Amino acid sequence: MESELKDLNSHPAKPDRDDGHAPKDDRPLLKSDTNSSVSAEELQELEKKCAAYVRRDVYGTMGRGRLPVKEKVLLGLALVTLVPIRVVLATTVLVLYYLICRICTLFKVPNRDEQEQEDYAHMGGWRRAVIVQCGRALSRVMLIVFGFYWISETYRISSDSDPKPAAQGKDGAEEKEPERPGAIISNHVSYLDILYHMSNSFPSFVAKRSVAKLPLVGLISKCLGCVYVQRESKSSDFKGVAGAVTERVKEAHQNKSAPPIMLFPEGTTTNGDFLLPFKTGAFLAKAPVLPVILRYPYHRFSPAWDSISGVRHVIFLLCQFVNHIEVTRLPVYYPSQEEKDDPKLYASNVRRIMASEGNMTLADIGLAEKRVYHAALNGLFSQC
16 A cells, blocks of 8 residues: 555654563654545555554544434533533542642652662552552542443453462472462553553553653652653663563562552553554563453443544543443463563463453554554545
């Protein structure tokens, strides 16, 4: 396709690094590109290739589809009634949790490691307990504000054929305690994924370093214990960040009091029906992982953040009277020695199990294809 080649040649995309983080690429995914033009036939062909990013809800491509009269009426009613209430409630919850974090961190010096990562997640005592318990509760409240009144959770039980991490002693009388997972691994569908995981296990995440400086959210991210990534840093600094992630995975695996860490190995969001190739960053520590699968069933608007702008997505999400989320928690995956020696094999095997259990299709595309698809969409709408 000519439009694809034009986009790739004018904006050459560097290959994704295979250790869980992408190199610097500051081009916004949904920035308008008037130089990119595409026909309807070319777009159909591109949608087949980039099916993992295609929206198929009532609101159509990029949320700009033609809505039926009934949907317009519902949208208008929600905009003047539901949205203002939810915005006020969401702001109240955010400010309240910020104040809780501010009080709990008063007169405390943040933890700093060799990579200059700074966090309050390694505090002990009542301060940490208050931050975690309030964080989990208010994250659940925030999901309710967004219309996720019920969360369907399914727990898969390991079969007898699965490898057993516990080993018996010489006399066979006493078993060792099963190994703790080093990381929680999840497919990535929306920014809402973070709220769910905060409400469930309150883990640390990988975030841009600029997040730490944001009002309100910056302090909360430090209380979560986020690992900050400087995407425009040099390769030597980048290795330091990758090392920080690996160390955090090892720490969570070996230390019960250490904050758990949550990683999205796909590296970007999809529409939830596909599973992209996994980066190996979560698997370099050779520790067990806990796979979690998220799905967002919908009738009108899909909560997936795939090919729609952030502002439009938030507005439409707040206009939905009810939203749904389904969670499937798989057994802890314990790598074999072969998988420990080969992180790519480890990542691939976990990915295949998650795709099978979550009824998702494996897709061999990544962020580069997503940018091509978004550029084509913007080219199409700029002609209208």
